């Protein structure tokens with residue numbers, strides 16, 4: 001495994017203390033990321049959902065891939081109407097908030113009171129042009145191919161952990177833990193865990 005993947009797994013591990021009970025990966029895409037963090041925690045029941053708003057991708061195709069990849073390890077929920085309200089102890093939003101600022105409002109009804117919302121996203125606002133280019137991963141490259149370099153640049157440098165906290169607090173969620181590129185030795189991601197009162 002390359003260094004960047006190992007660092008990403010180390011970041012995903014930081015979610016572990018907050019993954020409990022029924023865990024929903026909201027916006028799971030093809031389930032690739034969900035399939036990485038499920039094995040890091042064996043005690044939870046995992047669910048995965050991907051929604052109707054995409055960047056030109058066929059959601060049904062993504063969900064079919066997720067069903068194969070997550071087979072027997074997570075239940076893939078295909079329709080928003082089938083998401084039970086106030087049912088999930090944890091909801092994860094992995095690389096979902098940038099460019100989609102109302103996603104927290106959208107998933108909020110499905111989180112139990114006392115449950116945790118975990119946001120992990122790009123933290124690249126502070127990078128120079130050169131540092132940004134060096135930070136581009138294979139996953140970013142795929143996104144650039146589907147959209148455009150400039151759109152991805154705009155979205156990945158749009159928000160930081162403070163922007164995330166501003167949104168979660170406006171939803172009356174209590175911030176429990178934050179990490180960003182400063183606390184992750186320059187790794188350009190942030191993590192924000194908050195609790196629903």
Ligand SMILES: C[S@@+](CC[C@H](N)C(=O)[O-])C[C@H]1O[C@@H](n2cnc3c(N)ncnc32)[C@H](O)[C@@H]1O
Nearest residue numbers: 026027028029033050051052053054094095096
């Ligand atoms: C950047 S991808 C992230 C996928 C995955 N979380 C990961 O980290 O690999 C964004 C995903 O969010 C989904 N999506 C976009 N808007 C959504 C919404 N309003 N509700 C649920 N899913 C959404 C898209 O279909 C896409 O699969």
